[in-house]
Amino acid sequence: MDDRLRDAKRLADYVVIIAFDESQLRHGVSVGCIVQRFPQEDWPDVSLSPSLDVFSQPNGWILAAEPRTPSFFVNTLTDMIGARQFAYCLQVYEPCCGSADDVEGSSEVCEVSTNDNVLYKPKVIVILSRFSYFDLFRNCLNRIHLALLEDNGTAESMIATLISSVCLAPGLPAVPFTFASERLSVRAPSYPTVPVTADKIALFVHHLGSIYNLLLILCAVLTDHKLLMRSSSLSRLSDSCFALRCLLYPFDYP
Incomplete structure (x- = not known):
């Protein structure tokens, strides 16, 4: 086996969907809970951060009076031995099950819109990777989000491609792959440092x-x-x- 293949890393280690936990709602504020994660079990070489719900929502899990446009940002996670992992986050808002009248103290947290009485809760889709490909993963998150909205079952296959079908290693040629009917190609940096x-x-x-x-x-x-x-x-x-x-x-x- 080529020594370079032994150093190959997955393009993405995890894809996680973190939702607003309405059961913990107090005064318009709650916590995040992982509702879906891929894969279901931790990889032996890289574990999933237990505090991902905190890092993925730096402004706190707070209800909003109006829907907000999706926002993309990146957090850098570092473990105890200095290994670095990037958390690519896409934050979206969706209607909360209850109205503002049902949420105790909601007016203390946000001003309720005069057009309707609906509050909006945040949801975050996270891709965890050891590669610093900001633009690539921004595109992937947007495609996954659209697939989840359409609910046509393609999101799972797109996620599987990221975490199991593409492995990269320094010195190897670019790896082509298909993602949401789009042909992409990615290559590991020749010098990882x-x-x-x-x-x-x-x-x-x-x-x-x-x-x-x-x-x-x-x-x-x-x-x-x-x-x-x-x-x-x-x-x-x-x-x-x-x-x-x-x-x-x-x-x-x-």
């Missing part, structure tokens, strides 16, 4: 506004200062954090 940046660094520098601000941030991180990033966009925040880590290469902070 070198980050794949795409447009993340360019956008990060653009948002900072000047080279001076960039150097100021890099100096702060390298001199072990604490850095707090704040953004109204979870996607922009995750992209910026990833870009900053890439800029620090070859230094790495597990």
